[in-house]
Amino acid sequence: MKIQRLVLLAVSSLFSLSACSQPTNQQIEESLEKITFVLDWTPNTNHTGLYVAQEKGYFEELGLDVEIVQPSEDSASMLVASGKAQFGISAQDSLAANYASEKPLPITTVAAVLQHNTSGIMSRQGEGIDRPKGLENTTYATWDSPVEQATISNVMAEDGGDFSKVKLIPNTIVDEPLALKEKQTDSVWVFYGWGGIAAEVAEVPIDYFYFKDLNPVFDYYTPVIIANNDFLSEKGDVTKKFLQAAKKGYEFAIASPKEAADVLLKAAPELNQTLVYASQNWLAKQYQAEATEWGVIDAKRWNDFYHWLGENQLVEKNIPENTGFTNDYLME
Structure with a gap:
């Protein structure tokens, strides 16, 4: 009996030590890299992949705690440039004036949400x-x-x-x-x-x-995901993780549009359910289209549009080739 009590005591001690060594939910949350993502407008089906990545834990699996917010009085570009958000939604045409200015905002496009201008x-x-x-x-x-x-x-x-x-x-x-x-x-x-x-x-x-x-x-890129340049420089590995999770979210939306629509409606129940389901089904074929993978940007198409703006004097000065975008962070 004495031996049995000692064995039970030892086993009990092991369980106690194991329980103590397990991180609490609060400790897990505190260890995650906090990211703020600002939308360009109210939630819609352009954003579904992000909500999927959030709801299904794709961000958390890679050590990220992502908060998706709507823009306030400032645009997404301004909020990302100021560092109030690390990532956001914009569009190539909207970004043109910035890249043609003398002092452009420190933002870079890191992924295309849709492959074509619809x-x-x-x-x-x-x-x-x-x-x-x-x-x-x-x-x-x-x-x-x-x-x-x-x-x-x-x-x-x-x-x-x-x-x-x-x-x-x-x-x-x-x-x-x-x-x-x-x-x-x-x-x-x-x-x-x-x-x-x-x-x-x-x-x-x-x-x-x-x-x-x-x-x-x-056929320029709209919408796109932009990032803060300082964040890219200092935390490029985190950017890759963020895009890896976002890509997984959009791939889910491509493969399962109805289930993805359900996730968006859960996040934004004020949306018209019939419209969301129909839009999601249509966009499932547009997120990646014929591209080799979600998010990639074709340099020729990007440059051709900015060349056209320069030729037609629609920007302050010509925008140099390959300005304002990169595919580097899409690589795992």
């Missing part, structure tokens, strides 16, 4: 705006951006149209399909994966043309 002009079906020339003598809701208007002017000219004949009205639209249905405008620039799908869900018949199909120079 934006274009959406209009009411059957009214002749299924091609650029059809915009003549109609109303277009504009953001009054020089790059935006130069893009439309270019595709119109190639189609024998005259941009000066388009009646420009301010774009204050929140619901594009409804705006078309109620004839607040005849056409509007949208990204098909959200605006176009929203029209399908709302059963508003539309015509649509993609800019990239009319001029390959407009």
Whole structure:
């Protein structure tokens, strides 16, 4: 009996030591690298892979504690540049002015969320705006951006149209399909994966043309993931881990769009469920498309768009080749 008590005591001591040596949840959380990721707008299906990586623990598996936030009064670019966020969402066209300035913000694009520019002009079906020339003598809701208007002017000219004949009205639209249905405008620039799908869900018949199909120079990258340059320099290994987890999240969204949509809806229950499911199913084929892997950026396409901006004097100065992006951190 004495021997048995000693054995039990020894076993009990081992279990106690083992329990003491196990890290607590608080200790695990404190050991994780804290990352802030700022979106470009409210949550939508462009962001699904990030929410998947967060929900399924892909970030945590690689030692990261990622908080996904929405921008406040500052843009994602400003928040990332200031170091208030390490990563964020932007777009190649939006970043152009920064890279052409004398003192650019310290940010670099490290991954493409989508492989192709899915934006274009959406209009009411059957009214002749299924091609650029059809915009003549109609109303277009504009953001009054020089790059935006130069893009439309270019595709119109190639189609024998005259941009000066388009009646420009301010774009204050929140619901594009409804705006078309109620004839607040005849056409509007949208990204098909959200605006176009929203029209399908709302059963508003539309015509649509993609800019990239009319001029390959407009197949630039939007949206993209940007990072703070100091963070890249100091914590390149952490950046690789972040992108590895994000890539896994987007690959899940590609393979299982419905389940991925469920994750997004859990994070943002205010979204239209029917729209999210339809958009997610459509975008599943767009995240990677024909690329060898998610996130990679083709240097020629990146440079061609910035060359076009310089040639058309849409930026302060020409942007040197390969400025503002890298694929290096996508490598595991």
